[in-house]
Amino acid sequence: MQGSLVETDVYLALDVGSAFTRAFLFDGVEGQYRLIAVGQAPTTAGPPVRDALVGAEQAIVDLQNLAGVHLLDEDGGLIVPTSSTGEGVDTVVGTVSCGRPLRVVVMGVLPELSVASARRIVAGAYVDVVEVFTATDAATPEEQVERLVEAYPDIVILAGGTDQGARHAVAAHVDLLLWAVRLWPLVQRPWILFAGNQALGEAVQKRLGAHYEVRLAPNVRPSITQENLTPAREAFLDIFRLLWAARTPGLEDLHLLTRGRFTLSTYGFARLARYMHRLYAPRGTMLAVDLGAAYTTAVWGRLDSPRHETWPWGLGRGLAPWEGRQDFIDAVTAWAPLERVGGKEGSVADFVHWKRWHPHTLPMDEAGVDLEETLARVLLQQVRQRTIGRGGRVDFVLAAGGVLSSAPTPQRALLTLLDGLQPVGLTTVVVDYAQMASVLGVLAEVNEYVVVQVVGSAAFTPLATTLAPVWRGRVAADRPIAEVTLAYSNGEETTASLLPGTLTRLPLAPGRRAELRVQPARGVDVGAGPGEPLRRDVIGSLLGVVLDARGRPWTPPTTAGERARSRTRALQAIQIAPQEKVA
């Protein structure tokens, strides 16, 4: 741990997203670090401004106005460190997710060993793996050269061979790169990251160094049973930063402003997700999702074997891969609670194109919110398919992204998550309301106290604990599938008979604890096995315990009118009663 609360440093964290740039101020309040305020401005990396620093400055100005503090001096420069009068900040950190994904080619010996490890180096980063070459590639040398040249990669990861192991396959891939160099113009040549058989490092550098920028890293597979990803991942990230900074005006300045404490949002998010996993479900499974405008990031699995992926699709510009796909349009239409948009001739599909070409816009009415949430549901279903799968149990969900954090009500955010991810069993759901997960992940490297205390604050109040039973076959609509009791620490109890097809909410305010006892009907699984009772301690949250007895997989009604009514009923079922709010 590098810092402590005794120092009471003031931290500024900048997050440059593809749609918005946010500035977060963290400071000590009564002995605890807290998020003081968040400033926001449209990201300016693209036209008309073309300088990411301008958007960051506007976000800081917005933050100044909201927090009532001086962070910038008269010349507009950031005051670092804090002055004796309390102006400015001590440390600046940043994350970025604006920019096009880099094209990566992976070369290795065996798909399940070096290639898999090389893929794991880039997992989670904003990349598109456009080609893979292995020693077992059946293509002719000509075909391989053509494939490599036409892939137009930004980075080639050359792996393969355990240390002192395979040489021939690596040499063949070096040959391939030497052929390609004769066909690519100079400015088109990719960076080469060699992370294979260390005995070949010098030779690879010698043969390729005259034509390419080559970076050597320790072998990702020093032996068949060993995997060593960290050094190669750091080398990859260095190259990534250089390439992104060259393409995105202003990023280099932000790198300097943060003195290098500037990384990809996806890495910051993954780091915080792992921290929260330890906090909420150390022995269980997690699914953390960040649904951004251009990218979607997921971190999932068990604490000892987490997976991390980032896909180049999201709720704005990231709709580009989907807008031409009829199956996607059909799915959005099948989930939308309205049939017509913008007049009698408009369709829900028109909205998909709209959102893709106007990613910065906010919904201005109820229908717009309904449609954005519908898109989020369908994209979350894609995340579910790629992570926990259908009927996947998950103990903890961390959700981030504007559509969830800025949802008009917590009920709407929860319903979007339940419909999209369809978690099974008992799940604690936390939403990153302030959209600061990625910057907290970076702050963790500077001062872990900030993260511990901010995560424990109201900014990360859990949204709900959900219980979703599953069963096989049909169940009678009027016969309860489970009897649920929530026993509070003061001796009081709330009970509910869970009818299939319903949503029910049992209040449990933030900060309180209770014991949840569930007695399922025969064949119904509430997380302990079919027909087995469940007894768990649960923590309080904004919505308490939400019992989702709609079954899995849950599909919406077939007509838009019925879908709208179903959504309204569901939202009403998990509504917070006025007397609770007062309490």
Next chain:
Amino acid sequence: MTQSTQELTPGPARPAVNIAPLASVERERRLPRPGQVRVAEGREVTFAEVVAATPRKHRILILDIARALDVPPQKARQALRVRAKDRVEKGDILAELRRGLTRRRVVAPQRGRVMGVDAQARLLLRVGIEWDEIRAGLNGRVARVIEPWGVVIRAEGSYIEGVWGNGLVAAGLLRPLTSRRTAPVDEEDLGLEHRGVVGVAGYCVEPRVLARAEDLSFRGLIVGGLTHACLEQARRVSFPVLVTDGFGPVPMNEDAFRLLSSAEGRSVVVLAEPWDQDLGARPCAMLDLPHITQAERAIGGEPLLAGQTVRILNATKPGQVGTLLSSNPRWARLANGIKALVVDVRLRTGQHVVVPIVNIEILR
């Protein structure tokens, strides 16, 4: 109350959409990857002229000279009769070796270009190449060359920017198809008199309209809105389709419709390439003018100022245009519960609305 634009502090920069009767435009024409620029600075170009190109596909052959001659690589390299970058015809000698009274030869199996020979005396012959080309897109002059990426074209005329294009470029004579900007174009509106024109209509909801336009050899179609049902058809037709305002039954904005419908018979270039949000280059239409006097510079963005005409980007209520009442945004909660940084706008209907600044586009 209308406020003078000069008296107020400008607000944050927002994208500007240019709809100008007389504009000077600088348009960057950029390759997807580095390549060759084929025109020089200062040259006059027409919209269809190729200004830069980069290889997309290579077809290659790797010829093992040592194996073909049955000699070690070093000796095979000495036998080479060609060098890198040489062009060869089918049957040309690539390598030749005298052995006693006989000669061993390796000849080019196809026409191509020698790209190099490696240490093992393997020769790389490129026998085919396909190019990605970019055209000037507008009638104008090459203002700058950006090696090795492309050029900047400067053009002048009436200029209208849109939000979507089907990727094609063409030119023709303008012909309004609907009399109102709020009217959809019907298949029946298109007769033989529309053969070979660039049609202008309020919006389009029927894919059959596009099929009919194709039958009539349209040179282009400019509409305010296009529905999802028409988008696929628009991607298939052979003429450029430019959408000025949005997706769905969205009427064309008043300024664009007035400009286009009053220019019947004038020549127009429709550059319907997709909106490049990284470059800020929107699909557009440019009407040639016989005499240019003083053109206004078209730009991609400018600060918000009270009094500006703005378009409200709202998917569920498209096509609204109004006047900005204040340039200083404030935080407010919208009726749907979302908290946003907003400004006040008076619609042309007189209604006062609160709009998130991210939903504002300045109409120039």
